[in-house]
Amino acid sequence: MPDTIVALATPFGISAIAKIRVSGSLTQTLIKKHFNKENPLSHFAFLSNYISDSGKIIDQVMVLFFNHKRSYTGEDALEIDCHGNPLIIRSILGDLQISGCRMAEPGEFTKRAYLNHKIDLCQAEAVLDVIHATNESALEISQKQLQGTLSEKIIHFNDLLLSLLAEIEARIDFVDEGLEFDEKILAKLDDGLKEIETIMGSHRFRKILLNGVSVAIVGHPNAGKSSLLNALLNEERALVSDTPGTTRDFISENIIIEKFLIKIIDTAGLRATSDPVEVLGIAKTIDNIRLADLCLIVIDQNNPLPLESAVIEELSSKQCILVSNKIDLQKKIFYFPKELRHFPTVSISAKQNIGIDVLKSTIVQKIRKDLSLPQDIAIVINERHREIFQNVRELMVSAKNIFQNQQSYELCASDLRFALETLGYITGQYNTEDMLGKIFSQFCIGK
Ligand SMILES: Nc1nc2c(ncn2[C@@H]2O[C@H](COP(=O)(O)OP(=O)(O)OP(=O)(O)O)[C@@H](O)[C@H]2O)c(=O)[nH]1
Ligand SMILES: [Mg+2]
CATH class of the missing domain: 3.40.50.300 (P-loop containing nucleotide triphosphate hydrolases)
Structure with a gap:
């Protein structure tokens, strides 16, 4: 079972209120121990004293419990709003560590949301973009992507590749029945390639949106x-x-x-x-x-x-x-x-x-x-997505050539299968530790 993590979610320093976030299996135990409350209601805030491990009152705080079924991370989670004094913040963070929490790494709450299937990987990346957007256009697009516009495109593209693969595989199975070169399949391959060009073209808007013109x-x-x-x-x-x-x-x-x-x-x-x-x-x-x-x-x-x-x-x-x-x-x-x-x-x-x-x-x-910037930009891909799409495009071009030359249906299907797998790295259906490390290390602690 993953350990329970804690972090300050607001900037450190003097402020009206500071928010401390906790996520993990210890959450309900912590609520009982530090706020003397059992079976807290999910999504209902309550006012309480924070009682430390040694029994001392550290601060009067607002506490908000999230049941794992409806939490950001997909685990039981807790938010503590305390007074924004660095002495209080340090005391509570230190005390929660005594109670068994570990300080969260950058982006670890969002990483858990992804690992618990609350969001996919491009939505996790959109969270980062929402936080860092410096102008309204960038904010608008990253919010759309957080809601899943890019993920929907990928699902649509995935379906197209799947149906192509099914048709090619049918040719492998029934090759004796003499299924010949088919215009419809070629047109579908071309549609896919066109769609990929449009998606890849959106990458150049990113620089304009992030860095400006x-x-x-x-x-x-x-x-x-x-x-x-x-x-x-x-x-x-x-x-x-x-x-x-x-x-x-x-x-x-x-x-x-x-x-x-x-x-x-x-x-x-x-x-x-x-x-x-x-x-x-x-x-x-x-x-x-x-x-x-x-x-x-x-x-x-x-x-x-x-x-x-x-x-x-x-x-x-x-x-x-x-x-x-x-x-x-x-x-x-x-x-x-x-x-x-x-x-x-x-x-x-x-x-x-x-x-x-x-x-x-x-x-x-x-x-x-x-810059051929459309009036309404629905998606903007980042460099990681662009590299993946480039690989998918190469595989599709290769599949098209094989199909056109009627070389081998097996080879064509193999390229399409590989293209499907490659596409899965965008949404995080497939991932590597290295890739996740690179993405989540860009986040702030507490997100
Ligand atoms: N009447 C009038 N004068 C202007 C206008 N625009 C600028 N000026 C005047 O033109 C002079 C030069 O203006 P600047 O803005 O310093 O010109 P600049 O191109 O930055 O000049 P450098 O920094 O020397 O290259 C100033 O006296 C301005 O007040 C204008 O639209 N109408
Ligand atoms: Mg001048």
Whole structure:
């Protein structure tokens, strides 16, 4: 029988309330010993003194018992809400260890939930994503996956592989009856391969959801790049002045636009200069252009200085939006190099906050379009899932080739069987200690 584990589920430090979690077979014994209560009702909180092993009252606490049939871990479990004083927390944790509990390892409560079939492995991974989501979109998707959207896809895919396998195996058994090459099976194999492509394609959304999209603001000195950063952030973050070369080093800030996490980088103005500090700043700007997912090329539409050809070349291979700034002033000339004119243009006044909302929606449109980001993302797979799907795809391609060439039904069936088994590693139908160790070590203690 696994031992009973204990952990602090809330951050350690001074707080209004701290939650201590217990899971395992000792739970009811602990409730009797420390709260003098027998047969506690599941899911009903009660107020009690915590009485230590030596009979001392440590704190007045709220206690919540969960019967194993309806608990997170699938074992009898207990939550103790005590006052958030580190002295009290330490005393209770120490005392529960005297009573036979062991301190939990990171993610051990969720690992037990998985091992007791309360959730599958991709739902366990979704728990981690829910806790770490930094923006609403990431949170929304991880919550959907926690409810089982990815698991459902896998079950559906599993059924498809099973029915394919059944049909191929029928050919092995009745090969004498002369079952021949079948278009329907081939179409089914193709459907499966298409589905796998779509699922694997969702992996690239993960980076965007977790790390956000990096957007670099580039252009000439004095074009109004720092003013634009401030307008997007709606605060005076960067220094603005009419002296060209004000921004020497880049400044990076996060904003959320339409639920997307966007990392905006204001850069040093691009111009030929002999000032060594500015030269370094410009070199960093070029690096930022290379690393950015999207560049906003800002010009002062009243004074549009030419960009160097090396910079134009760099930008033309990126995704960009042309930003024509200072429309509040009388327009003199409008100029963007012809190599860049295929990018969308937005006219703004960073100083007077004109056109900023249009620019924000153009940024989001561009992100959606360039990354083929659907309006409603149902699933996003992680690197572990992607590697497994890649193996499944290779096996399916091999099965298709064997089938098409009518080589051997046995070989074809063997590939499909192996593909099915490989798929089982995603939901955790199959697992290895190493794999579980890698997944659960990323969790916090107490989850
Ligand atoms: N009239 C007007 N002036 C603006 C506008 N945007 C910026 N400016 C002015 O242009 C000057 C330069 O603005 P910055 O935002 O510092 O320009 P920058 O591109 O960051 O310049 P560097 O950091 O030197 O590369 C400042 O005096 C701003 O007030 C605008 O939309 N209209
Ligand atoms: Mg600046």
